[in-house]
Amino acid sequence: MKRTRLSLFYLAGYLIPAGFLLLFAPTFTLKLLLSNGDYGNVFPRVAGVLLIGLGVIVVQMIRFRAEMQYSTTLVIRPFFCACFIAFYFMSHDPFFVVLTAIVALGVIWTGFSYVMDKQSGT
Secondary structure: OHHHHHHHHHHHHHHHHHHHHHHHOHHHHHHHOOOOOOOOOOHHHHHHHHHHHHHHHHHHHHHOOOHHHHHHHHHHHHHHHHHHHHHHHHHOOOHHHHHHHHHHHHHHHHHHHHHHHHHHOO
16 A cells, blocks of 8 residues: 555644644635635634644554555545535635645545555455
């Protein structure tokens, strides 16, 4: 599962930095992600805390080579994408399109890696 493990660095690589950016600079981060909505000052920070927590869990999965959990990251991220798409249609905020693209890229990368690893027997 070497390829799949490496693909998870992308996941951790956006979760933790985005979490810290949302926690400490929510307005800047939302503008950077093309948001046109007003989410207040507190809620983006809460989202940042949650992203940091998820990122730490992913880092631990990578660190401990918890291969049995790799498929879980493939199952949950399409759910996130579906929710982001629904949120976009509810709010018309391009922020959710950007999030969908970021997450979908990781799903494709991890999914491809997972299939390749399974086929090669690693």
